[in-house]
Amino acid sequence: MTEAEQAIGTPEPERPEEADKAAQADAAAEPGTGGGRGQRRIPVLLVVAAFAYLLDLVTKIVVVSELEHEGAIEILGTWLQLEVIRNRGAAFGFGEAMTIVFTCIAAIVIGVIARIARKLYSVPWAIALGLLLGGALGNLTDRLLRTPGGFKGAVVDFIAPAHFAVFNLADSAIVCGGILIVILSFRGLDPDGTVHRD
Template sequence: MRSVQDAGGAPLSGEAGTRPAGARRIALLGVVAAFVYALDVVSKLLVVQFLEHKAPTTVIPGVLVLNVIRNPGAAFSIGTGMTIIFTVIALGVVVAILRTARQLRSLPWAITLGLLLGGAVGNLTDRIFRSPAPLQGHVVDFLQAFPVTRFPVFNLADSAIVCGGILAVFLAWRGYQIDGSRQTGETADG
């Protein structure tokens, strides 16, 4: 009897084959999320301690500047008066990712969801615990790429969310499913 494998090489058929593969994929999601979260938290602690209330620091002229700001809104400072709503949305995203993880059997999706979860929890931590108030905290942003173009200031959590979003679109476009299967573009009509 031949076994069918997912895109990551894990068996899809048989009770014994899917549980370990799923558990490994969930563990990978957790490791990626924890790594992203740790990088985000440590980077924010360092920039707040050493760079906040100081002039922007040029790292690579014309390419990268460290410019610490507190963002009460979403990406690009959209909705600055709706911090509590963004907190609730971020909580919803975290819950959705955790619920989806139960079906996870795909290595690429494990990495994707790990990036999204780590980034969401990183920014959610700011919204819950930073000033001006619990559940209304402002997110610490500090990376400004191409400052001449007025590119928005962002952080490592934002970068992970964007990378995870791009990967999710790519995986969906290529037909990779969270359960490890792959859909092709062919229809039953031919």
């Protein structure tokens, strides 16, 4: 830079290295690009999954020890009761003859979630997948550890609304996670944090 340029404040040309850094910073700040996704949201997924799983586990332990072999307990009259049911089928009592199949499906769901987590940059997706993971782990624990065991264990259900199947908190987490995934998909939000428009 000449003395005349210094006097009038003419900016010095950027060096190639500085120009590259500036371009990378602009890309990181631009939404919808690879650099704008921020940090992966695996911790959010794990916290939500752990909360859903532990809440399901604790409630099942309590209701089995306190309510099993007891009559139904009314919470909102006959509209909502607590009644312990051992369910060998899927959520809401469906398919009781397919216990091993549902156990395998739960294990596959957990594997798929682990695969998606590698490119997870969206908090809403992390919450949705965390709910699915926590619910799947909750019911899978019953399949593995409760009588008769060996992937054939009966899931503990205890929430009994009127005119509806008996279910548990793991079922609720799975349904809520599934609904959230449908909403996110309709809004065009992908797990990697990008938004697509059809």
